[in-house]
Each structure stands twice: as C-alpha cells, then as structure tokens.
Amino acid sequence: MAASLGAHEAMELHEVLTDTIDGINQFQLYSPHVKDPQLRSILDNQIRFMTQDYNNMVQTINQRGKGESIPYRSVKNVSPSYGLQNPQPQAPNVSMNEMDDRDVSSGMLGCHKASALVKMIAxxxxxxxxxxxxxxxxxxxxxxxxxxxxxxxxxxQYYQVPTMKDMTTQTMVNSFANMGQIS
Incomplete structure (x- = not known):
C-alpha cells in the first residue's frame, strides 16, 4: 500500500504514527507518578489500546488495508458533576517529583484531545x-x-464544569431557530 499512497496521505500518516508513538511514550512517562488505582487502571488500559491501535495502523499501511480499527469501549453510566466546588488554584510544578494524579490525568486528557485533531485532519x-x-x-x-x-x-473534582444562570443558558440555547421560522 505504501507505494500507492498520495503525498498528503503519506505525510499525514507519518504525523499520525509519530503522534501515536509520542502519546504512548508520554503515558509511559506518567506511569511512575500515578497513585490512584482507578487512574492506574485507566492509564494501563489506554496504553494497551494505544499500542494495539498503533500496531494496527502500521499493519494496515504495510499490508494494503488488511487491518481493522477496533472501537474503544465507551464510558457507560456517567453522571457528570456540574458547578464549581471551591476549585484549587493551579500552578506549574517546581519539579517532576511533585507530579500527582491531577497532573497525570490532565496530561492524558490533553494528549487525547490533540491526537483526535491530528487523526481527524489526516x-x-x-x-x-x-x-x-x-x-x-x-x-x-x-x-x-x-x-x-x-x-x-x-x-x-480536578475538572469542574462551570455553569451559568439558567436565564443566561436558556437565552443562549433559544437564540437559534429552524430555517424558515424567523419572521
């Protein structure tokens, strides 16, 4: 397949694969800083999935589309907490020894957001x-x-969801109408 790729495809795939390697390496760097067993489980599962996804992409490229993308299992029964409950001020760590579960999870979130963009653009x-x-x-x-x-x-409560007054939210939501309904 590599010989039949267009220039943009080859360049974008290079970016995606490099980004995926960087993500796996970044998550491995986070590993020694994780204390919470729940976060440990998420990190370990995601490293396994990212590695499998990387290997699948390489196989697909090298063997003319033989690999299949496997969907990541969705989070079920989520009840987000809305509103701010006395959020703690944030500042950079003075040293890597100060890295904690909030830092690790925030870094993981940023990595996935960036990778989603890279893959969709590609x-x-x-x-x-x-x-x-x-x-x-x-x-x-x-x-x-x-x-x-x-x-x-x-x-x-590392990532709290600020809310607005109900009147403000309703005003924003209700500021749109179906086409042809505006008089």
Whole structure:
C-alpha cells in the first residue's frame, strides 16, 4: 500500500504514527507518578489500546488495508458533576517529583484531545477510503479515551464544569431557530 499512497496521505500518516508513538511514550512517562488505582487502571488500559491501535495502523499501511480499527469501549453510566466546588488554584510544578494524579490525568486528557485533531485532519487528506475510515475511527477512539479521563477528573473534582444562570443558558440555547421560522 505504501507505494500507492498520495503525498498528503503519506505525510499525514507519518504525523499520525509519530503522534501515536509520542502519546504512548508520554503515558509511559506518567506511569511512575500515578497513585490512584482507578487512574492506574485507566492509564494501563489506554496504553494497551494505544499500542494495539498503533500496531494496527502500521499493519494496515504495510499490508494494503488488511487491518481493522477496533472501537474503544465507551464510558457507560456517567453522571457528570456540574458547578464549581471551591476549585484549587493551579500552578506549574517546581519539579517532576511533585507530579500527582491531577497532573497525570490532565496530561492524558490533553494528549487525547490533540491526537483526535491530528487523526481527524489526516482523515480529511485521505484518498483511500479504508485509510480514511481507520483514521476517523482513531479520532473517535481518542475522543472516547479523553471522555474516560475527563470523567475520572470530574469525579475527583480536578475538572469542574462551570455553569451559568439558567436565564443566561436558556437565552443562549433559544437564540437559534429552524430555517424558515424567523419572521
């Protein structure tokens, strides 16, 4: 397949694969700093999945589309907590020895957000429909992994969801109408 790739496909796949390697390496760097067993489980599962996804992409590229993208399991029964409950001020750590579960989960979330963008942008440059679908599924997988980490952060109050007054929210939501209904 490598010989039949367009220039944009080859360049975007290079970016995606490099980004995936960087993500796996980044998560491995986080590993010694994790204290919470729940976060440990999320980190370990995501490293395994990211490694499997990377190997699948390489196989797909090298063997003319033989690999299949496997969807990441979605987080079920999530009840986000809304509102701010006395959020703690944030500042950079003075040394890496200060890294904690909040830092690790925040880094994981940022990695998945960036990787979702890289994969979706790459999918827009693919002429090969199989590669395009693989990259699109990869972006969705990153989104699901990000949501899993976000949910953990929300439960621990590391990532709180600010809200607005109901009147402000309703005004914003109700400021749109179906086409043809505006008089």
């Amino acid at each position: 999918s827009l440059e693919c002429a090969d429909s199989h590669l395009r679908r693989m990259l699109q599924q990869g972006a969705v997988n990153c989104s699901e992994q990000a949501y899993e980490v976000w949910n953990y952060m929300n439960q621990k």
